[in-house]
Amino acid sequence: GAVLVDDEVLLDVDALPAKPESGAGADDLGSSEEDLPLRGNWGGKLDFIFGCVSYAVGLGNVWRFPYLAYENGGGAFLVPFFISIVLCGIPLFVMEVSIGQYLNTGGIGIWNLVPMFKGVGFASMTMIGLSNIYYIVLIAYTLYYLVASFRSPLPWEQCGNEWNTERCLGIRENLSSLADRNLTAAQAVSSVKEYWENNVLSITNGLEEVGSLRPELALYLLLAWFLVYIVIWRGLHQSGKIIWCTALFPYLILFILFIRGVTLEGASEGLLYYLRPDWSKLKDPRVWITAGTQVLFSYGIGIGANVALGSYNKYNHNFYRDSMIVCSICSGTSLFAGLVIFSVLGHMAHLQDKDVSEVARSGPGLAFLAYPEMVVQLPFAPVWAVLFFLMLIVLGIDSQFCTVEALVTGLVDEFASTLRPYRRLFTLGIVVVQFLLGLPLVTQGGMYIFQLMDFFSASGVSLLTVVFFEIVGFAWIYGAKRIYANIKDMVGFTPNMYFFLCWLFAAPCVIVGMLVFYIAVPEPVMYSDHYVYPWWGEMIGWCMALASIIWIPTYAIYYLWNSSGTLLERIKKGVTPQVVPRKVQEGSPTSDESLALEPPTNIVRVLLQEKS
Numbered sequence: 001g002a003v004l005v006d007d008e009v010l011l012d013v014d015a016l017p018a019k020p021e022s023g024a025g026a027d028d029l030g031s032s033e034e035d036l037p038l039r040g041n042w043g044g045k046l047d048f049i050f051g052c053v054s055y056a057v058g059l060g061n062v063w064r065f066p067y068l069a070y071e072n073g074g075g076a077f078l079v080p081f082f083i084s085i086v087l088c089g090i091p092l093f094v095m096e097v098s099i100g101q102y103l104n105t106g107g108i109g110i111w112n113l114v115p116m117f118k119g120v121g122f123a124s125m126t127m128i129g130l131s132n133i134y135y136i137v138l139i140a141y142t143l144y145y146l147v148a149s150f151r152s153p154l155p156w157e158q159c160g161n162e163w164n165t166e167r168c169l170g171i172r173e174n175l176s177s178l179a180d181r182n183l184t185a186a187q188a189v190s191s192v193k194e195y196w197e198n199n200v201l202s203i204t205n206g207l208e209e210v211g212s213l214r215p216e217l218a219l220y221l222l223l224a225w226f227l228v229y230i231v232i233w234r235g236l237h238q239s240g241k242i243i244w245c246t247a248l249f250p251y252l253i254l255f256i257l258f259i260r261g262v263t264l265e266g267a268s269e270g271l272l273y274y275l276r277p278d279w280s281k282l283k284d285p286r287v288w289i290t291a292g293t294q295v296l297f298s299y300g301i302g303i304g305a306n307v308a309l310g311s312y313n314k315y316n317h318n319f320y321r322d323s324m325i326v327c328s329i330c331s332g333t334s335l336f337a338g339l340v341i342f343s344v345l346g347h348m349a350h351l352q353d354k355d356v357s358e359v360a361r362s363g364p365g366l367a368f369l370a371y372p373e374m375v376v377q378l379p380f381a382p383v384w385a386v387l388f389f390l391m392l393i394v395l396g397i398d399s400q401f402c403t404v405e406a407l408v409t410g411l412v413d414e415f416a417s418t419l420r421p422y423r424r425l426f427t428l429g430i431v432v433v434q435f436l437l438g439l440p441l442v443t444q445g446g447m448y449i450f451q452l453m454d455f456f457s458a459s460g461v462s463l464l465t466v467v468f469f470e471i472v473g474f475a476w477i478y479g480a481k482r483i484y485a486n487i488k489d490m491v492g493f494t495p496n497m498y499f500f501l502c503w504l505f506a507a508p509c510v511i512v513g514m515l516v517f518y519i520a521v522p523e524p525v526m527y528s529d530h531y532v533y534p535w536w537g538e539m540i541g542w543c544m545a546l547a548s549i550i551w552i553p554t555y556a557i558y559y560l561w562n563s564s565g566t567l568l569e570r571i572k573k574g575v576t577p578q579v580v581p582r583k584v585q586e587g588s589p590t591s592d593e594s595l596a597l598e599p600p601t602n603i604v605r606v607l608l609q610e611k612s
Contacts, residue, residue, distance in 0.1 A: 040235055047237070048313055050240070050243045055305055055398070056299060059367075059396050061298060061337050066334075072291070084291045088301070089296070090324075093326070093327055098486065106412070107305075107308060117552075119551040124466055127466065131303070136396070137438060141200065157170065159173070196372075200368070213439065233427055236405040251333075253390065267344075267346045274338050341366065404430065465515065
């Protein structure tokens with residue numbers, strides 16, 4: 001059997017293994033390939049850039065990076081941050097996008113380059129599936145606040161509501177009012193915090209008390225998933241104009257907030273806290289670990305989204321140029337968002353006669369505590385609240401539909417003959433299942449589950465383990481030289497030697513160092529600096545982490561067990577590429593560089609014959 005293009009023999013199918021693995025290696029070579037719907041590509045030249053910006057520039061840039069920078073040395077934090085970008089962020093981003101574009105397949109199918117390592121692909125899909133479940137809950141919270149922001153006065157501005165307690169202190173209330181209630185300043189709870197914990201969350205005392213479902217949050221969660229589905233139901237690559245809007249809109253809002261923020265009294269003090277370097281912090285290894293983790297998190301390394309976005313490029317698209325643009329935008333946005341946030345926090349500290357450190361918060365605490373408290377003190381408070389929460393919704397939703405697309409793309413490409421004809425229905429199924437799995441997170445104890453998933457499921461040890469094996473599989477086993485050859489075949493030039501050195505040496509050393517530190521110096525899981533998770537809660541968290549990691553050894557054992565030959569022959573087969581190069585699939589002439597898939601046994605042999 002042979003695959004013919006214009007009556008020429010391009011692929012000797014008999015050279016394939018007798019029983020190819022499921023996925024791109026099997027489905028794409030099946031007899032029904034001609035009947036499968038076309039996979040499709042990005043519709044415009046800039047769609048890939050906007051798609052990557054939508055994914056990479058998310059909530060973490062706005063509410064995580066600024067606080068990390070402030071807490072870890074201010075301007076000094078930029079040193080380990082940019083070193084991590086140079087050694088890990090940019091090289092690994094380019095590697096993932098290039099392989100996705102070269103093979104025209106998702107995060108599982110790319111591992112036909114190193115078949116025994118396909119468990120890394122399934123691990124990535126597990127991580128991205130778990131992160132999809134909890135990340136979108138933040139959008140549900142934000143929708144809740146957005147709707148509430150249309151009320152005047154804002155509902156978190158004052159006490160006297162059904163969710164407030166006797167300890168409540170309204171934002172505009174004087175501390176002297178506490179004396180009438182025999183309360184001290186230490187005992188008082190701000191109306192903003194009570195709105196968040198007593199009204200929005202209706203939070204319980206701990207993980208052991210799940211409580212009942214919060215109907216409003218469940219409704220907003222459903223709405224968030226609906227918004228995701230209407231964007232990706234046909235495939236993200238066919239929603240280019242929507243991606244343009246969702247990528248650009250947050251910058252418009254950030255710019256408006258920046259202009260307003262820097263004109264506020266006390267803004268300069270906040271900016272000084274953000275940028276003033278504390279060089280002594282660089283002696284602390286945790287600062288370097290934090291910087292490296294933030295880069296992996298921000299660039300979306302290791303979870304298959306960059307691969308999926310790159311796979312919709314045309315074969316000769318200059319992804320190299322686009323990748324440099326995307327990485328620059330992502331890092332620049334983090335820095336700019338810090339200016340916006342800390343100018344506002346500086347004003348807030350000035351009004352309350354406090355130090356900036358007393359009002360600065362990270363993560364949900366910034367979005368749902370610090371900023372709501374600040375906007376109340378501005379003229380036309382509801383307007384600024386609407387703008388801020390609308391920006392957060394767009395930032396969150398465009399990252400979410402990219403990660404859901406990555407999950408769908410990875411699975412549909414891996415099981416193409418089964419799933420591709422029903423892609424829209426399968427996408428709906430993924431959305432419904434993940435919505436149902438997310439319902440426990442919108443119960444009264446849901447925030448404790450959220451914090452646990454955020455800590456374990458797609459970060460820390462699980463993410464670093466997957467990224468390490470990704471580097472080993474592609475840079476060491478498949479080979480950095482082969483990746484260089486593939487890139488040259490696609491874009492017409494060879495990248496700088498810097499990428500080669502980073503893939504082989506710098507990036508794996510950085511990742512191993514971070515992984516060892518995470519294991520040797522574990523951090524306790526906490527919520528709101530006072531609730532420490534019980535031991536069984538942490539065990540649940542480690543089970544979530546292992547749910548992805550376990551795929552790597554399990555699939556390798558499965559592959560070796562089901563292969564034929566001696567153990568050495570099975571291993572050789574497991575590290576030998578078993579793919580049909582994309583240009584052969586598309587019927588185009590393929591250069592020698594892109595076919596550098598020799599060695600061991602049972603390899604796909606592409607036979608190019610010159611026309612007489």
